[in-house]
Amino acid sequence: MAVVTYIESIRDTLAQEMRRDESIVVLGEDVGKKGGVFLATDGLYDEFGGDRVLDTPLSESMIVGVSIGAAVAGMRPVPEIQFADFIFPAFNQILSEAARMRYRSNGAFSVPMTLRSPYGGGVHGALYHSQSVEAFFAHIPGLKVVIPSTPYDARGLLRSAIRDDDPVLFFEHKKMYRSVRGEVPDSEYTVPLGSAKVTREGSDVTVIGYGLMAHYALEAADLLEGEGVSVEVVDLRTLRPLDGETVLRSVRKTGKAVIVYEDNRFGGFGAEISAILAEEAFDHLDGPIVRVTGPDVPGVPYNHVLEDWFMPSPDRIADAVRRLAAY
Amino acid sequence: MATRTPTKPDSQGQSSDKGQFGADLGLSRDDLIEMYKLMAITRAVDERMWILNRAGKIPFVISGQGHEGAQVGLAYPLRKGHDWMVPYYRSVASLITFGMSPREIMLAQFARGVDPSSGGRQMPGHYGIKDRNILSVSSPVATQLLHATGIAWAAKLRKTEQVVITYIGEGSSNQGDFHEGLNFAGIHKLPVIYVVENNGYAISVPMALQSAVEDIAVRAAGYAMPGVIVDGSDVLACYRAGRDAIDRARAGEGPTLIEAKVSRLTAHSSDDQHTKYRSAEELEAEKGKDPLPLFRDQLREAGFLDEAGEADLLTESRKVVEDATDWAESQPDPDPATAQRHVYGTEPPARMDDPLWSGARFIGDGGPFGVLGGGEE
Numbered sequence: 268m269a270v271v272t273y274i275e276s277i278r279d280t281l282a283q284e285m286r287r288d289e290s291i292v293v294l295g296e297d298v299g300k301k302g303g304v305f306l307a308t309d310g311l312y313d314e315f316g317g318d319r320v321l322d323t324p325l326s327e328s329m330i331v332g333v334s335i336g337a338a339v340a341g342m343r344p345v346p347e348i349q350f351a352d353f354i355f356p357a358f359n360q361i362l363s364e365a366a367r368m369r370y371r372s373n374g375a376f377s378v379p380m381t382l383r384s385p386y387g388g389g390v391h392g393a394l395y396h397s398q399s400v401e402a403f404f405a406h407i408p409g410l411k412v413v414i415p416s417t418p419y420d421a422r423g424l425l426r427s428a429i430r431d432d433d434p435v436l437f438f439e440h441k442k443m444y445r446s447v448r449g450e451v452p453d454s455e456y457t458v459p460l461g462s463a464k465v466t467r468e469g470s471d472v473t474v475i476g477y478g479l480m481a482h483y484a485l486e487a488a489d490l491l492e493g494e495g496v497s498v499e500v501v502d503l504r505t506l507r508p509l510d511g512e513t514v515l516r517s518v519r520k521t522g523k524a525v526i527v528y529e530d531n532r533f534g535g536f537g538a539e540i541s542a543i544l545a546e547e548a549f550d551h552l553d554g555p556i557v558r559v560t561g562p563d564v565p566g567v568p569y570n571h572v573l574e575d576w577f578m579p580s581p582d583r584i585a586d587a588v589r590r591l592a593a594y
Numbered sequence: 595m596a597t598r599t600p601t602k603p604d605s606q607g608q609s610s611d612k613g614q615f616g617a618d619l620g621l622s623r624d625d626l627i628e629m630y631k632l633m634a635i636t637r638a639v640d641e642r643m644w645i646l647n648r649a650g651k652i653p654f655v656i657s658g659q660g661h662e663g664a665q666v667g668l669a670y671p672l673r674k675g676h677d678w679m680v681p682y683y684r685s686v687a688s689l690i691t692f693g694m695s696p697r698e699i700m701l702a703q704f705a706r707g708v709d710p711s712s713g714g715r716q717m718p719g720h721y722g723i724k725d726r727n728i729l730s731v732s733s734p735v736a737t738q739l740l741h742a743t744g745i746a747w748a749a750k751l752r753k754t755e756q757v758v759i760t761y762i763g764e765g766s767s768n769q770g771d772f773h774e775g776l777n778f779a780g781i782h783k784l785p786v787i788y789v790v791e792n793n794g795y796a797i798s799v800p801m802a803l804q805s806a807v808e809d810i811a812v813r814a815a816g817y818a819m820p821g822v823i824v825d826g827s828d829v830l831a832c833y834r835a836g837r838d839a840i841d842r843a844r845a846g847e848g849p850t851l852i853e854a855k856v857s858r859l860t861a862h863s864s865d866d867q868h869t870k871y872r873s874a875e876e877l878e879a880e881k882g883k884d885p886l887p888l889f890r891d892q893l894r895e896a897g898f899l900d901e902a903g904e905a906d907l908l909t910e911s912r913k914v915v916e917d918a919t920d921w922a923e924s925q926p927d928p929d930p931a932t933a934q935r936h937v938y939g940t941e942p943p944a945r946m947d948d949p950l951w952s953g954a955r956f957i958g959d960g961g962p963f964g965v966l967g968g969g970e971e
Contacts, residue, residue, distance in 0.1 A: 292751070318751055324781070329740055329774035336744020339729060340678070342751070344744075356770070363734045364741070372722055372730035373713030374936035408937050432939040508938075 268452050274444040276418035276451050277307050277383075280425045281345065285315055288343060291429060294321040295330055295347030304349055305385060305444055331357040331382065335365050338378045343429060351386035351400045351438060358403070365434040366409030381428040385441040386414075387479055387529060389578050392441075394566030397574075399530035404436050405506040405539070411435040411460055412506040416481040418449040420504055423458030431460060440479040447482065463510035465517060469499035472588050473517040475540055476527040477503040484527055486581035487588060496592045506536055514540065515548055522553030523591050527584055532560035554594035559587045601822050615896030616830055619837070623898050629670055629829060630893055631907060633662040633886055636687040638911045639696050642919055643703055643718070647864045651923070652703045655864040656719040658684035661791050663885025664824070664854035665761075666691050667832025668789055671840050672759060678727040678749075680742040680760035682735070683719035684791065688761060693726045696914050700922035707928035714928040727756075736762050736769035739788065743775040746786035746849075757843045758786045759836075764853070765796025767810045776851065780817035783848030787839045790851070791826070793858035798871040811853035819849045826856030827885040829892075857883040 271279070285291045293308055293315075299322035302309030312320040323330050327348055334344035348354045354361070365378045388397035405412045413428055413435055415421040421439070428435040466481065467488050474484040481502035488498035501517050503509070518524045524544055526537035541556045559579050561567070567577045616626050636658070643655045658665065665687035672679070674693045681688055686699055698710055702721060705714035711721045711730065722730030729745070731738045742760030749756040766772065767790050779786050790810045794801050801808070814821025820842075824835040832854060839850035857880040861868040869877070893899035899907075 324774075324777055326774040326777065328771055329743070329778050332737060332740025332771060332775065333744035333747055333778060336680075336729075336741035336746075337748040338744070339741065340745040340748035342748045359734055360737060360740065360771075363732050364737050367732065368730060369936050369939065371712055371716050371720070371732065372724070372936075373709075373715060375710070375722070375724040376730050377939055411938075 268450045270448055271418050271451050272445050273418050273421055273439070273447040273449075274305060274307055276421045276449075277425060277439060278309060278311075280422045281308065282311060282314060284426060284429050285311065285319065288429075290341060291343045291345060292319045292321065292337065293345045293347065294323050294334065296323055296325055296349045298322060298347050303347065305441065307383070307385075307439070307444075308347065327353055327356040328360050331360040331365065331380075334380045334382070335360060335368070335378050338380045339368070339376050343379050343381075345381045345383060345429060348382060348384040350392075350396050351384040352395045352398045354384060354400060361404065361410070361434070361436070362407055366407045368409075369433065370409055377432050378434045379432045381425070381431075381435045381437055383437045383439065385444070386438045387440040387442055388561075388567040388574065389442045389479065391569065391571065391574065392567065393569035397567035399528070399535075399561070401436075401438055401506055402530055402534060402536045405536050409434070410507065412438070413460060413504070414438045414440070414478045414506060415458075415504060416440075416443065416478055416502055417447065418451050420458055420464075420502075422451055423456055424460065424504065426455075426457045427460050430457075435460070438478070442479055443482070458504070460505050461508035461510055462505065463501055463503045463513040465499060465513065466502045467498065467500040469497040469521065471497045471521060471592050472523040472525060473499045473501060473514075473521045474525045474527060474584060474588060475501045475503065475514060475517075475537070477506065478529070480527040480529055480579060483579060483581045483584055487584035490581060490585045491588055491592075494589070496588060498588060509539075511543055511547075514543070518544055518548045519551040522551055523594070524548075524552070525557045525559060525584065525587050525591060527559045527579055529561050529579055531563050532558060533563050535560055554591050557587050557591050559584050601820070612897040615892060615898065619830060619834060621830070621833070625670075626893060626896075626898055627903075627907075629666050629833075630889055630899070631911070632666045632691050633687060633829075633889065634907055635696060635911045635914050636662050636666075636690050637886055638915045639690075639699055639918065640686060642915050644860070644864070646703065646919070652718065654718055655703075656683045657860040657863070658686050660793065660857040660859035660880065660884060661826065661854075662687040663829040663889060664789075664791060664826035664832045664856050667829045668787075668836035668852065668854065669759065670833055671837040672757065675726065677756050677840075678729065678742070678745050678758040680729045680738045680745070680758065681721055681731060682738065682761045682763065682766070683731070683733075684763070685721065685761055688759075689721055689728065692728065694721065694723060694728065696918035697921055698723065700918040701925065704922050704925070705927075706922060706925040707932075708925050713932070735766035736771040736775075738762075739766075739775040740771050742786055742788075743779050743784060746779065746784035746843075747782065750782065750784055755844055756785065757840050759789060759840075760786065761789045761791060763796065764790050764792035764794070764801065764810050765799070765804060767813070768796075768804060776814070776817040776819070776849070779849040780819050783846065785843035785846070786849045787836070787843060788849065788851045790853045791856050792853050793856045795858060795862070795872075797862045797866060798868070800871075809853060811851055814851040817849075817851075819851055821851045821853070823853050823855065826854035827883045827888050829885060829889045856885075859884060
């Protein structure tokens with residue numbers, strides 16, 4: 268079994284899927300000859316040519332709107348938005364059009380589109396190259412939102428996303444592109460959308476995260492092991508549809524939940540998890556639901572001291588778990 | 595290649611000699627009568643919508659009166675069932691020309707369950723039918739222009755020889771999506787026709803406050819495509835402009851921006867009072883640009899339409915509207931138990947295990963899996 272980086276897994280999966288299905292096209296800014304600013308599409312232009320790997324103008328609304336049109340006409344576009352921070356000019360197309368096409372046409376039209384975009388901080392990207400944008404999109408019925416944290420999941424989930432008949436937003440944490448490696452089998456496996464994974468079993472506290480935070484949760488669990496605190500970690504993998512069952516099963520077992528997300532605290536995706544736990548696991552809770560999140564400032568500041576201040580870390584997660592375990 | 599100054603095709607050169615009207619465009623008497631009929635039926639349908647609204651039977655009307663000549667002329671040369679149409683909310687004449695029936699238009703007004711546009715989910719005016727390549731549209735304006743561009747891109751990649759036509763008002767031409775779409779289509783010479791139906795108003799905002807240039811068509815120069823201005827009350831001039839643009843698109847020569855100068859004979863919608871911002875003189879003058887009587891007079895002059903023929907047409911269009919209205923009104927409302935369908939292709943919304951979705955508290959019929967699992971039409 269090959270060991271690859273997160274970004275290699277994504278790149279290879281795109282190539283494999285494009286070989287399998289001629290209706291798949293990749294489009295975005297710099298995705299062609301350059302292979303993307305992070306090189307996530309490197310080599311695709313050489314293999315599949317400029318028609319299927321298209322460099323677009325700097326027009327995010329167009330990238331998504333044209334993908335929607337191509338999708339209703341039978342293609343499977345995989346647009347890339349270069350940074351999640353720049354997705355907002357396309358927000359109207361994603362929200363008003365892609366998400367609502369099936370519902371508003373009473374099932375007649377669908378938009379099989381997988382929109383990929385790097386997100387997240389911790390890479391000296393400051394306010395406009397660090398944002399976590401998943402909460403905006405996970406809020407919208409009609410969209411699916413996927414955030415894989417391992418090369419294995421990235422491959423299995425990207426396959427499922429591309430083969431899905433609904434619009435999927437596929438967010439990739441840019442800090443993980445080259446720092447996360449893992450085994451990926453050669454087989455044609457998929458990871459279904461809407462399935463979370465218990466990545467570490469434990470009995471005292473459940474830590475729920477996704478993306479980079481799923482790794483930080485595991486690191487925090489390692490830190491706490493020597494202190495006799497047994498941590499269970501749930502990696503959500505898909506935010507919508509959400510695998511509430513796996514989350515609830517874990518929290519009903521441990522009775523304590525820490526939710527970790529990098530986004531601003533107020534109204535972030537973890538707030539929905541918190542509400543679900545309060546509504547449906549209340550009788551099993553043995554302490555308050557705790558969130559470890561980014562602070563409520565309008566962006567990740569640039570200076571490394573300020574950035575460290577912003578980012579949730581394994582230490583911060585461990586602190587929260589420690590306090591909750593002692594509750 | 596591209597015409598960088600807007601051109602103004604008109605029906606000059608159209609012989610008004612008896613029997614020759616339309617001949618140089620290859621249009622037969624039957625074609626012309628058919629075009630007139632499409633306009634007359636659309637007008638009758640439109641007028642009926644207002645009556646139904648005033649009678650309290652439908653809550654909302656958005657109208658295309660004054661736009662019919664441009665719409666029928668431009669859409670008539672399309673290949674039904676092969677090409678694509680991405681309409682906007684005033685497109686009834688375009689849609690009827692492209693194969694949507696008055697019954698289907700009326701179903702949208704009554705928002706009935708069998709309404710093919712949306713099953714009663716959208717406001718009237720948001721049409722779309724998959725089996726006729728008419729894409730469903732939303733209410734935010736100019737967004738659909740990018741979808742038309744994407745369909746045209748797919749057509750080019752797949753060499754289907756399909757042409758896409760899309761429509762917006764001049765107000766929508768000020769949206770960013772207009773620029774982004776035309777730029778992309780210009781770069782790739784896509785088989786798409788952008789029609790701007792310029793009626794001079796974005797609801798109440800007049801052209802002078804909408805655009806720094808008098809003619810939207812001049813913007814085509816920025817995208818290396820021809821910009822064509824056409825008099826929307828001149829049906830055959832519109833036909834010529836539509837045919838030329840469709841031929842160019844099908845031949846792989848790229849997109850065209852067509853600006854049809856039309857009149858808006860009604861208020862923006864049933865919720866608008868246009869006498870508040872338009873003078874009585876202006877409204878009276880607009881009537882002189884109504885394409886329906888103008889085209890009728892041309893047909894009379896050409897000897898294609900006599901009083902008896904006209905009376906027959908009038909009777910027929912009334913009959914069509916009566917039938918469409920009565921039939922659509924008699925169809926049942928959608929079943930609320932279906933309102934959670936079609937959020938996704940296969941899965942329930944939000945959560946696979948949502949108790950509100952699968953349990954007794956679910957709003958509707960007490961269980962979506964019953965709804966989703968069986969009984970799909």
